[in-house]
Amino acid sequence: MIKIVKYILLDILRNKIVVAYTLFLFAITFCVFSLEDNTEKGLLTLLNLILFIVPLVSIIFSTIYIYNSSEFIELLVSQPIRRKSIWLSLFTGLAGALTLAFIIGAGIPLLIYVRSVTGLMMILNGILISVIFASLAMVAAVRTRDKAKGIGFSILLWLFFSLVYDGFVLFLLFQFSDYPLEKAMIFISALNPIDLGRILILLKMDVSALMGYTGAVFKEFYGTEKGLIVSFSAMILWILLPLLYSLRKFNRKDL
Amino acid sequence: MIEAINISKNFGKLKALNNISIATGAGQSIALVGPNGCGKTTFIKCILGMVVPDSGTIKLKNESIAAGWKYRSMIGYMPQAGRYPDQMKIGQVIEMLKDIRQSASSPDDDLIKAFSLKGLYNKRMGTLSGGTLQKVSASIAFMFDPEVLILDEPTAGLDPVASEALKEKIMAEKQKGKLFLITSHILSELEELASHIVYMQDGVIMLYKTMEALKADTGENKLSRAIAQLMTKPAQ
Amino acid sequence: MKKVSWILCCILLFNGMLKGKTLKVGKGQVIADITSGLKEISAGDTLVVAPGIYREKNLVIDKSIVMTGINHPILDGENTYENVSVKADWVTVDGFSIVNSGISSTTDYAGLKIYNRHNVTISNNILNDCFFGIYAQYCRNCIIKNNRLSAHQVQEQRSGNGIHCWKCDTMQITGNNVSGHRDGIYFEFVTNSIIWRNLSSGNMRYGLHFMFSNHDTYAANVFENNGAGVSVMFSNHVHMFHNTFRENWGDGSYGLLLKEISDSYIDGNIFERNTIGIFMEGGSRIEMYKNTFRGNGWALKIQASCMDITLKNNNFMSNTFDVGTNGSLVLNTFDYNYWDKYEGYDLNRDKTGDVPYRPVSMYSMIVEKNPPAMMLFHSLITTLLDKSEKVIPSLTPENLKDNHPLMKPLQL
Numbered sequence: 001m002i003k004i005v006k007y008i009l010l011d012i013l014r015n016k017i018v019v020a021y022t023l024f025l026f027a028i029t030f031c032v033f034s035l036e037d038n039t040e041k042g043l044l045t046l047l048n049l050i051l052f053i054v055p056l057v058s059i060i061f062s063t064i065y066i067y068n069s070s071e072f073i074e075l076l077v078s079q080p081i082r083r084k085s086i087w088l089s090l091f092t093g094l095a096g097a098l099t100l101a102f103i104i105g106a107g108i109p110l111l112i113y114v115r116s117v118t119g120l121m122m123i124l125n126g127i128l129i130s131v132i133f134a135s136l137a138m139v140a141a142v143r144t145r146d147k148a149k150g151i152g153f154s155i156l157l158w159l160f161f162s163l164v165y166d167g168f169v170l171f172l173l174f175q176f177s178d179y180p181l182e183k184a185m186i187f188i189s190a191l192n193p194i195d196l197g198r199i200l201i202l203l204k205m206d207v208s209a210l211m212g213y214t215g216a217v218f219k220e221f222y223g224t225e226k227g228l229i230v231s232f233s234a235m236i237l238w239i240l241l242p243l244l245y246s247l248r249k250f251n252r253k254d255l
Numbered sequence: 256m257i258e259a260i261n262i263s264k265n266f267g268k269l270k271a272l273n274n275i276s277i278a279t280g281a282g283q284s285i286a287l288v289g290p291n292g293c294g295k296t297t298f299i300k301c302i303l304g305m306v307v308p309d310s311g312t313i314k315l316k317n318e319s320i321a322a323g324w325k326y327r328s329m330i331g332y333m334p335q336a337g338r339y340p341d342q343m344k345i346g347q348v349i350e351m352l353k354d355i356r357q358s359a360s361s362p363d364d365d366l367i368k369a370f371s372l373k374g375l376y377n378k379r380m381g382t383l384s385g386g387t388l389q390k391v392s393a394s395i396a397f398m399f400d401p402e403v404l405i406l407d408e409p410t411a412g413l414d415p416v417a418s419e420a421l422k423e424k425i426m427a428e429k430q431k432g433k434l435f436l437i438t439s440h441i442l443s444e445l446e447e448l449a450s451h452i453v454y455m456q457d458g459v460i461m462l463y464k465t466m467e468a469l470k471a472d473t474g475e476n477k478l479s480r481a482i483a484q485l486m487t488k489p490a491q
Numbered sequence: 492m493k494k495v496s497w498i499l500c501c502i503l504l505f506n507g508m509l510k511g512k513t514l515k516v517g518k519g520q521v522i523a524d525i526t527s528g529l530k531e532i533s534a535g536d537t538l539v540v541a542p543g544i545y546r547e548k549n550l551v552i553d554k555s556i557v558m559t560g561i562n563h564p565i566l567d568g569e570n571t572y573e574n575v576s577v578k579a580d581w582v583t584v585d586g587f588s589i590v591n592s593g594i595s596s597t598t599d600y601a602g603l604k605i606y607n608r609h610n611v612t613i614s615n616n617i618l619n620d621c622f623f624g625i626y627a628q629y630c631r632n633c634i635i636k637n638n639r640l641s642a643h644q645v646q647e648q649r650s651g652n653g654i655h656c657w658k659c660d661t662m663q664i665t666g667n668n669v670s671g672h673r674d675g676i677y678f679e680f681v682t683n684s685i686i687w688r689n690l691s692s693g694n695m696r697y698g699l700h701f702m703f704s705n706h707d708t709y710a711a712n713v714f715e716n717n718g719a720g721v722s723v724m725f726s727n728h729v730h731m732f733h734n735t736f737r738e739n740w741g742d743g744s745y746g747l748l749l750k751e752i753s754d755s756y757i758d759g760n761i762f763e764r765n766t767i768g769i770f771m772e773g774g775s776r777i778e779m780y781k782n783t784f785r786g787n788g789w790a791l792k793i794q795a796s797c798m799d800i801t802l803k804n805n806n807f808m809s810n811t812f813d814v815g816t817n818g819s820l821v822l823n824t825f826d827y828n829y830w831d832k833y834e835g836y837d838l839n840r841d842k843t844g845d846v847p848y849r850p851v852s853m854y855s856m857i858v859e860k861n862p863p864a865m866m867l868f869h870s871l872i873t874t875l876l877d878k879s880e881k882v883i884p885s886l887t888p889e890n891l892k893d894n895h896p897l898m899k900p901l902q903l
Contacts, residue, residue, distance in 0.1 A: 007351055011342065038786070041809065044869065052871060071338035075348075078303050079355060080328035166872040173861050181863045189866060198869060207868070210766060210788040210811060212858075214865040216742055254266075254306040 001085040004076065008093030012065065018101055021057050025105025033113040040205065043118060046106070047201055050126050051194050054102065055133045056158050062094045062137030063154040067147040074255050087250045091138055091243055098130040118204040125197040132193045132238045133158070138246035142253065165192045182217040189218075193238045196231055256281045256434045257302060257403065262311035264297055264458075271297040272308065273458040279451075281402070284425075284435040286449035286466075288442070288482060294458040295438045296335060299405050302436075303332055315403070328356065331401035335408045335438075337392035341381030345372060345391055348380065349398075356399050366394040369420040385412040393421055397428065404428065405436045410444060422448065442479040452478075454485055461485070511556075517541030517564060525550055525558075525566075532556055534579075540564045540587070548572045555581035563588040563617055568602070570594060574621070575603040583612040592621035594649055601626035601651070602640075605633060613638060620644075623651035624672060630659045635667060642671040647695050652677035656684070664689060674700035675717065682706050690715070697722045698739075701729070709734060720745040720765060729755040739765040746787065749774050757782060759903065767792050768810070775799050783903050784808065789815045789855070798822035806900045807831060807850070814850035814891070817859045821891040825850065829897040834881075837898045848896035851887045853880035 012018055028049060036042035069090065076086045107123045114122075140154035169188060173181060189195045202211065203219050211218065221227040257279045264272040271294045279285060287295050300306040302313055304320060304327065312319050315326045339348055353362055367373060370390040375383075383391070389412050396404060406425075410418045425448055429435060439445050445452075452469050454462040462469070462485065466478070473481040516528035517540045526547050528538050534555045542562040549572045552558060556579075565588045568574040574589045584603060593600035602621030605611050609631035616638045618624045624640040627633055635654055644650035653669035655677045656662055662684035668691075669675040675691030675698045678684070686709035691698035698714035701707075701723040708730040714721045720739035723729060729752060736746035746765035747757075751773040758780045762768035768787040771777075774797040783806045784790035790810040793800065795818025805828045807813050813830060827843065835844035854873040857864045867873050880887060 003351075003354055011340070014342070038809070047869060048871075048874070051869075069340065072340040074305065074334075074338055075340075076355075077305050078327065078330075078332045078334070079352065080325055081355065082324045083304075162871050163875070166867050166870050170857070170864060170867060170872065173864050177861050185863050185866045195866070195870070199866070202868060207788070207811065211865040211868055212742065212862055214863045218866070252307055255300070 001082075001089050004081070004085060004089035005092045005096070008069075008089055009096055012093055012097040013100070015065075015097075017061055018097055021061070022101040022105040025053075025102065026109065029106045029109035033109060039114050040207075043114060043122065043201075043205060044207065046110075047122065047198065050106065050122065050129070051198055052162065054126055054129050055162060055194060058098050058130045058133035059137045059140070059154045059158050060151065062098070062134045063140050063151050064147075065094060066090060066137065066141035067150055070255075077255055083251050084247060087138070087247050088243075091134065094134045094137070095131040098134055099127050102126045102130050118201065121201050121204045125201055128232075128235045128239070129193060129197050132235065132242075135239045135242040135246075139242045139249075142246040142249040161192055161194050166195065169195075182214050185214065186218065186221050190231065190234045193235060196234060200228075200231055256283075256316060257436075258314040258317075259298075259301075260312050260314070262298070262301060262308045262313065264294075264301065264306060264308045270458045272301065275311070275458070275460055277453065277460060277463060279434060279436075281434050282429075282432040282450075284429050284437065284448055284450045286445040286452045287436060287438040287455065288440075288445070288452065289455035289461075290486065293455040295455055296407060297458075298455070299332075299407055299436065299438070302405065303327065303330065328399070329402045331396035331399065331404045333389075333392045333396035333404075333406045333409055335411070336385070337388050339380040339388070339391070341379065343380050344377055345380065345383070346376030348391065349376075349395065352395055352398070362398045363400050364398070366390070366397050366420070366424055369424070370394065370417055386414060386417070389413050390417060393424075397424060401433070403434045403436070407438050408440070409437060410439065410441060418444075442482055446478040454482070511535035511537060513537040513539060515539045515541065517545070518543040529554075529556075529558075549576060550574065551576045551578055552582050552584070553578045555579050557583040557585070558587075559583075560586040560588070565590055568592040568600075568621070573600050573602075573604055577603065577605040577608060577611055577613075580608045581610045582608070583614070584616065585612070586615045588617045588619065589621060590619045592623070594622045596648065599623055599626060599651065599655075601655070604628075605630050609633065612636065618653075621651070622649075623655050624653040624669065626652075626655045626657075627659050627662065628657045630656070630662065632661050633659070634663045634665070636663065637666045638668075640667065640669045640672065644671070644695075647673055650695060652700070653691070653694065656681045659684065663687070670694060674698075675714070676700070678702065678704045678707065680704060685709070687711055689713075692716050694718065698736075699723070701726065705729070708732070713737065714739070714746075716740075717744075719743060720748060722748040722750070723752060724748070724750040726751075727753045727755065731755070731757045731760060733759040735761045735763070736765060736768070737761070737763045741766060745770045749777075752777060756780075761785070762787055762790065769793075771797050771800065773797065777801070778803075780804050781901065781903050782806070784810055784813075786810065788812065791850075792816070793823060794818070795820050800824070801826075803827050804897075804901055805829070806903060808900065812852060812855045815855045815859055816851055816888060816891060819888045821888045823891075825891070825893040827895045827897060828893050829900045830893065831900070833896045833898075835896065842898050843895040844898060847892040847894045849881070849884060849887055849892045851891050852877045853886055856886050 032042045032045045106126055110119045110123055136157050137154055141150050144150050189199050199218055203222050222231055259275055259277045262272050262275040289295055297306055301308050320326050409421060449466055451465050453460055469481050473484050475481040514528055514532050516522040516525055520541055522528045524547055525540055525545055532538050537557040540560045542564050544565045544567055546567045546569055563586055566574045568591045570591045571593045574592050589602040592602045601623035602618040604626040607629040612634040613625055614636040618640040620642050625635055640653040642650055650673045652674040653672035654664055658680040660682050664686045665688055667689045670693045672694050673696050675694040678701045681704040684707045689712045692715040694717045696718050698717035699721045702725055704726050706728045710732040713735045716738040739746050744766045746762040746768045749771045753775045755777045761783045764786045766788045768784045768790040770792045772794045776799045779802045781804050785808045787810045789812045790807050792815040800823040802825045808831045830848050833844055833848045835846040837844055853876045
């Protein structure tokens with residue numbers, strides 16, 4: 001399996017899009033921190049970028065890459081290799097490459113400019129979100145042979161997590177505005193990795209004071225060691241569940 | 256050596272394989288023939304584990320291949336139209352497969368020499384012609400000295416010289432007692448290569464006989480004629 | 492010439508007669524303790540206290556005298572007594588270090604307390620760990636100047652206010668430095684007074700707590716990093732000029748909390764890095780000119796209960812939200828302010844934007860109506876909502892807008 005990961009990783013890292021993505025992240029992060037004299041504001045700008053661009057690039061690039069590797073997958077499937085190994089290698093390669101791109105593109109400037117817990121939290125969340133959306137891409141790509149449909153589905157997934165879900169939350173908030181929903185929000189936020197990442201980062205920043213009572217309730221939960229463990233477990237689940245589902249599908253898939 | 260028991264596979268409403276059973280032995284060279292879409296390729300892919308049958312079991316050396324993967328080291332497969340990553344070079348593909356399979360014996364480079372592929376090692380797979388791709392596929396299939404060789408339309412697209420070289424290789428390997436499973440539409444070449452014949456139609460095996468028996472039954476001396484006779488016969 | 496020298500002689504002589512005598516007490520003096528010194532001395536005299544530590548329970552000054560300390564002699568209240576009680580008019584207490592007053596939940600112990608007096612001057616003292624610092628009740632014409640007050644309690648109820656004025660008139664609170672108390676400066680029923688050039692920082696509750704106090708001015712003060720900022724309530728004719736409200740960051744913390752204020756002026760102040768720059772409730776007839784709001788969470792929260800508030804020529808820069816409000820009724824005027832979030836254009840080059848600026852964002856309205864929606868802070872959907880609201884306003888108050896947003900910030 002390590003050999004296959006090596007081949008896939010080398011192949012992805014040679015990919016121009018990954019290089020462009022890394023440079024793009026790098027340029028943006030550096031720009032943000034050199035233009036803003038206030039690192040706090042720079043972090044907020046970066047937060048929005050990370051929550052917007054990282055999932056989008058991760059899921060679409062991964063989906064396209066999986067479709068483009070269908071030949072490679074076929075070639076490997078006829079060889080004495082476990083299907084599981086092939087699929088997990090593909091995932092590991094993608095997740096590894098995206099993580100590497102994020103660390104080089106955003107992580108290094110972050111470490112240079114903001115040597116704080118917030119910066120580390122941001123890097124950690126960026127990595128987790130990259131990996132989660134690579135995992136979701138596996139689901140999108142395994143469901144159908146049609147590349148256009150697969151990419152469409154992955155865009156839908158991205159749209160759902162970054163926009164539709166929050167719209168739905170807003171709708172719920174207004175429907176049940178007579179009830180105290182702060183505690184329920186903790187649970188609801190954990191169901192969307194982007195929301196979870198955003199809240200974890202915001203709570204580490206000073207702006208959490210702006211979040212008023214909701215922020216206080218969140219802080220009380222996510223601020224504790226238990227809350228952190230729960231939230232990172234939720235993130236890990238967001239990686240594992242889609243991956244295992246796609247693996248099950250792939251094991252039964254006809255090539 | 257390969258034994259299929261009650262294999263069925265549906266693609267949606269289409270019955271690609273309908274309760275197929277067959278048993279083959281080592282040293283046999285089986286020609287798999289039938290009209291387009293009769294299920295030949297699906298059957299081959301079932302053996303390779305690329306298509307998972309809905310029901311039935313396939314055994315290789317008396318062991319079920321379901322959920323197995325190691326058995327594939329005993330199989331060399333040459334696909335109908337090999338698909339390789341466009342960005343990889345021929346040399347890289349071959350090196351990678353050598354790397355992954357790591358067979359004990361040194362790789363069999365006969366076909367690479369015969370096709371003079373070494374000179375093309377730096378060419379990317381995406382730029383290759385269909386014939387060259389076939390050469391690569393054939394070379395890979397024979398490379399690891401497998402006990403079973405599955406060749407799907409092996410000579411399609413090959414130039415006569417390459418085609419001859421491949422046939423010679425097949426003959427040579429046959430002598431070593433390997434099991435061959437060959438599909439082709441060029442019946443004349445099957446005639447030279449095959450010891451047995453399997454005729455499939457609409458996902459069903461209509462006939463499984465030795466070449467001699469078939470010729471005797473149909474009273475035809477040439478395989479193409481014997482097959483033509485089968486094909487025109489209305490299905491029971 | 493003769494006449495002139497005669498008059499001069501008279502003045503000098505007269506002056507010498509007016510000047511009371513000076514008595515030096517303390518360590519190494521004939522009178523070693525201050526209490527005895529106070530008994531000895533008569534009105535108009537000066538009591539000079541030598542350096543040292545004095546534990547004399549409660550010192551009562553009931554004559555019009557000047558009491559000064561050399562090198563800040565320490566008056567220790569041993570956590571039990573009120574250190575100094577001023578019970579006479581025309582008293583000056585200058586240059587002492589007043590420490591460890593009593594702490595009680597029933598009595599307002601203070602480091603120094605002025606009882607119903609006028610023309611008292613408290614200057615250049617250092618107060619450390621007193622319950623209340625300087626406490627004035629029913630006073631007139633008093634000056635509290637250049638004192639340094641600090642306390643280090645952790646619980647709010649174990650700490651009193653730094654400078655506490657109750658039912659006073661014409662007070663001058665100038666150049667003091669207050670930290671670590673409950674409220675830095677506390678005004679209740681105080682009129683015609685001025686609070687000038689003080690620094691109030693790191694107090695537990697408010698930097699300045701100001702209630703039922705009319706016709707007062709506070710100017711050029713710095714209020715920094717107090718638990719809940721500054722609160723000015725139930726008063727009219729208050730003038731707030733050139734103060735700095737800074738770093739009041741946290742839940743329920745305001746740069747300036749205004750409640751039921753009318754006929755007042757808020758000019759030239761700086762509001763920097765506060766959770767809420769100004770929170771205004773039930774205000775009327777307030778003019779706000781030339782203030783700078785920079786880096787606040789909300790620069791200004793103006794509730795619908797406010798009317799006739801005029802905001803003109805203010806700078807709003809890098810605030811998360813510029814203006815928040817809770818209703819659609821707006822009876823206030825925003826004009827000629829600079830908003831860094833303004834994205835309009837100025838085709839006729841009159842230095843004001845050609846399209847109005849709406850400082851209330853849709854998301855801030857949503858949060859106002861539904862606080863848990865804060866969960867969506869900095870999410871894509873709220874950004875999109877804000878953008879779409881800018882194009883077609885629907886939820887934000889129709890007439891809360893600046894018709895002449897400035898294109899460039901004012902040089903303030």
